[in-house]
Amino acid sequence: MKIAIIDADLLGRQRHRFPNLACEKISGYWKEQGATVELKLDYENFDDYDQVFVSKVFTDTPVPEWLCETEKVHIGGTGFYFDKAPNLPDEIEHHMPDYRLYDEWIKSTVERAKQAAQVAGTPFNEKSFMLQFKEYTDYCIGFLTRGCFRKCKFCVNQKFDHVFVHSPLEEFYYDECKKICLLDDNFFGCPRWEELLAELQATGKRFKFKQGLDERLLTEKKCELLFSSNYDGDFTFAFDNVSDYDLIHEKLKMIRRYSASRNIKFYVLTGFESIDHIDIENAFKRIALLLRYECLPYLMRYQNKNDTPWKRSKYAGLYIAMARWCNQPSILKKMSFRYFCEANQALRKDQTTYCSSMKAMTDFEKEHPEIAKKYFDLRYGENFEV
Ligand code: SF4
Structure with a gap:
């Protein structure tokens, strides 16, 4: 039996560097059946194989137009089906991933x-x-839990209304991997989080939650256990909605009581509710709070399979400038937004015109001086408060 596995994101996204867990599980399963498995790096000569599996995670990853499900070719993943992606058969879903794929x-x-x-x-x-390649070589990867009850409209995670235990750690734990990477959707939403966290800690290996954690669910106990863990890299949370401002503010104080100096990163979603000046203001309001607690905002610009709304905004240039400023911690830690735009302008050869960042900032400031006054000069760690 000859099996081809195609990780469409690897082929279609130039800088993509994260293993496709479904591909690794399919490979593990078929190798155990005695099949010859190949990670295929093109869409040609399917006739040479008995079965071809194509998986993709991102909706905007390009694949050939003719590609479709047939008796031989199987396509799957959120990149093809968004929130309606069918599950892998149980015997594959719960198979040890092939970390050598x-x-x-x-x-x-x-x-x-x-x-x-x-x-x-x-x-x-x-x-x-x-x-x-470290995510391919250093980590065992899996879901201890699955599901989420929040049903955020922009999220693929709509199938369930609760968080439940999905795989025991030993199902994807491989001693030769140095670290553990969890893909759980909302780990702290699981009633058994404490027991699962203890299992992770007992391995003695560094671990991380790749998709971020839900800070709205943090408690003193969760903070105590999480921030004393052998955690790998930065802790990541999300601050998607400005209506959570007061709650997040409380949680930031709590986080900083348990973790005074660690890098804490927050995804800041933009371009979903709207793409006007209100969305820009809401983003800056969230960023300002995070900067005050020496947390790192990471600006996400919403897009789905069919649309990239922020690109249609009259402030598209500003979204880009904000992302360039926010998403580079070494810059963000040193410069206010205004300073960042001015620094870009200073590098421009032709000083008779504005660079794109400077233009976006000054255009917006002319239209909305009150928003600019409030946020453009704020700096990381200013008015730090616990
Ligand atoms: S909390 Fe996270 S995982 Fe849950 S629905 Fe919202 S974005 Fe998705």
Whole structure:
């Protein structure tokens, strides 16, 4: 039996660097059945295989127009079906992922880069080049829980109205992996979170929740256990809605009591409720609160399969400038938004015209001076309060 597995995001997104868990599970399952499994890197010669599995996570990843489900070809994932994506069959869903699926691709990518460096006569540092593959090589990956009760309108997670235990840790735990990466949707929404967290801690390995955690559910107990964990990298939460302002404010005080100096990152969703000046103001209001608690906002611009609303906004340039400022912590920690735009302008050769950031900022300021006055000069850590 010859099986081809296509990770469509890997083929269709240039800088995509995260393993597709469904692909790894399908591979693990079929290898156990004695099949020859190949990570296929194109959409050609399907006749050479008995079965072809194509999976994608992102709706905007391009795939060939002719691609469709047939007896031989199976397509799946939120990238194809959004919130209606069918589940994998149980025997695959609960199979140990094949963490070696991407090995050959990594090896050949490294070889190609080495050769290119040789031809160009430039030095090649394999260790730093390999860093881009760390999610493939260093982590065991899985869902301890699944589901979420919040049903945020912009989220693919609409199937369930509660959080439930999905996989026992041993189902995807592989001792040779250095760390653990959890893809849970809303871990703290699970009634058994404490027991599951204790299991993670007992492994002695570093772990992280890739999708972020729900800070609205934080309690003193959760903070105590979470922030004393052997956590991998930054803690990530989301501040999607300005109507949660007071609640998030309370939780930020709590977070900083347990974690005074760690990097805490918050996704800040924009361009969903609207794409006007109110959306811009709401984003700045959330960013300002996060900066006050020395947290790092990460600006997300909403898009779905059919639409990228912020691109239609008269403030599209401002969304871009805000994202460039927010999403680079080394810049954000040093510069206010205005300073960032002015620094960009200073680098411009032609000083008779404005660079895109400066133009977006000054145009907005002319229209809405009261919003600009309130937020454009705020700096990270200013008026830090616990
Ligand atoms: S809380 Fe998170 S996982 Fe749950 S519906 Fe909202 S965005 Fe999705």
